[in-house]
Amino acid sequence: MYLPFFLITLFLSGSLGISILRRPEYQTDDYYTYEEIQEFLKGLEKSYSKRVRLTDIGRSYENRKLTTITITNGDGRKDKNVIFIDAGFHAREWLTHTTALKAINELVVNFEENKDLLKNYDWIVLPLVNPDGYTFTRSGEKFTNETIVCNSERDVKCWRKNRQPNDGNCIGTDPNRNFAKGWGEGVTSNDPCNFTFMGTSPFSAPESKAVGKEILSLANSRRGIMYLSFHSAIGNIMYPWSYDSIDAENAEEHIEVAQSAVDAIAKVNSMVSSNYSVIPGYKLYPAGGTSSDFAYDVGFPLSYTVELPDSRGDLVFKFHPPTDLIKELVEETWIGLRAMAKKVIQLYPVKRS
Ligand code: 0X9
Numbered sequence: 001m002y003l004p005f006f007l008i009t010l011f012l013s014g015s016l017g018i019s020i021l022r023r024p025e026y027q028t029d030d031y032y033t034y035e036e037i038q039e040f041l042k043g044l045e046k047s048y049s050k051r052v053r054l055t056d057i058g059r060s061y062e063n064r065k066l067t068t069i070t071i072t073n074g075d076g077r078k079d080k081n082v083i084f085i086d087a088g089f090h091a092r093e094w095l096t097h098t099t100a101l102k103a104i105n106e107l108v109v110n111f112e113e114n115k116d117l118l119k120n121y122d123w124i125v126l127p128l129v130n131p132d133g134y135t136f137t138r139s140g141e142k143f144t145n146e147t148i149v150c151n152s153e154r155d156v157k158c159w160r161k162n163r164q165p166n167d168g169n170c171i172g173t174d175p176n177r178n179f180a181k182g183w184g185e186g187v188t189s190n191d192p193c194n195f196t197f198m199g200t201s202p203f204s205a206p207e208s209k210a211v212g213k214e215i216l217s218l219a220n221s222r223r224g225i226m227y228l229s230f231h232s233a234i235g236n237i238m239y240p241w242s243y244d245s246i247d248a249e250n251a252e253e254h255i256e257v258a259q260s261a262v263d264a265i266a267k268v269n270s271m272v273s274s275n276y277s278v279i280p281g282y283k284l285y286p287a288g289g290t291s292s293d294f295a296y297d298v299g300f301p302l303s304y305t306v307e308l309p310d311s312r313g314d315l316v317f318k319f320h321p322p323t324d325l326i327k328e329l330v331e332e333t334w335i336g337l338r339a340m341a342k343k344v345i346q347l348y349p350v351k352r353s
C-alpha cells in the first residue's frame with residue numbers, strides 16, 4: 001500500500017531531473033578545505049548535470065586541479081554572455097572561497113529564485129585559484145576563531161603567495177602580480193623573498209597562467225562581460241586601472257555597476273552591514289600584473305577586484321573572520337553580487353558583435 005521511502009525518493013529525483021540522494025548542501029559552519037571544495041563541486045555536477053559542467057583549466061604547482069564550474073539554465077544555448085568569477089588568489093583570504101561557493105549554490109541549488117540571472121548569461125566560477133597556498137595556510141594548528149594579526153607571512157595562516165620554489169631559499173610567487181598587464185609596476189617586487197614577488201616572467205606561475213588563459217578565451221569570444229575577483233580584507237570594490245594612475249575609459253559605467261552592490265547591501269536589514277567604497281585600483285596603491293587589469297585590457301568591458309570586509313562593527317578579523325560570522329558575511333556579499341549582475345544584464349543584454 002505504501003511505497004517504500006527509497007522508491008519515492010527515486011521517483012521524485014527522476015521526475016525533477018536531480019538526484020536528491022546525492023545533492024550536496026552548502027554549509028557555513030567552517031571554512032571548506034580544498035578537498036571539500038572539490039567534493040562540493042562534483043556533487044553539484046552529479047546532481048544538476050543539465051545545468052552544471054566542471055572543467056579543469058589547469059593544475060597548481062603542486063598538481064592540484066584548478067576546477068571551474070560553468071552554470072547555465074540548461075537551455076543549451078551556446079552564445080550567451082558570461083560573468084566570470086574567481087576567488088582565493090591569496091592563500092590567507094579564507095572568506096573568499098566560501099563567498100564564491102555561496103554564489104554557486106544560489107545559482108545552482110536556488111536556481112528558481114535566481115533564474116533571471118541565467119536567462120541570457122552563463123556564469124563561470126573558479127572558487128580557488130591558489131589551492132597550494134591555501135592548503136598550506138590550513139596545515140598549522142587548527143583555527144579556533146582566534147584573532148590573527150598578519151604582520152608577516154611567518155605564521156602559516158598568513159601565507160599569501162603560491163608554493164612554487166624560486167632560486168634561493170624563498171618560496172612563492174604572488175599570483176596577483178603575475179599577469180601580463182603592467183607587470184612589474186607599482187607595489188610589487190622582483191625579490192623572491194618578498195610577499196608580492198612578481199615571478200620570473202608574466203604567467204610564470206601555473207595558477208595565473210591558467211586563469212589568464214580562461215580570461216583571454218572568454219574575451220576573444222566576446223562572451224566575457226564582467227570579471228570579478230574576490231579578495232580580502234579591505235572592504236572596497238576596485239575597477240581599472242591598478243598598474244598606473246589612470247581611470248578606465250568607462251569608469252562611470254564601472255561605478256554605476258559597483259554602486260548597485262553598495263546600495264543593495266545598505267538596504268540589508270542587518271544591524272551592521274558593510275559600507276564598501278568604490279575606487280579605481282591605483283587609489284588603494286598602484287599594483288601591476290593583477291588579474292583584473294589583465295581582464296579589462298584583453299576585452300572584458302567590466303572588471304573588478306572585490307575586497308571583502310575586514311571587520312564587523314568593533315570586531316576586526318582581517319583575513320580570518322570567526323566562523324560564526326561566515327553566514328551573514330556571505331549572504332551580504334551575495335546580495336551585492338546579485339545586484340551587480342542585474343545591472344550588468346541590463347547594460348549588456350545581448351552578445352556584443
Ligand atoms: O594587492 C592585491 O593584490 C590586492 N589586495 S590584497 O590585500 N587582497 O592583496 C589588490 C589588487 C587590486 N589592485 C590594486 N591594489 N590596485
Ligand code: ZN
Binds near residue numbers: 089090093231232
Ligand atoms: Zn588578495
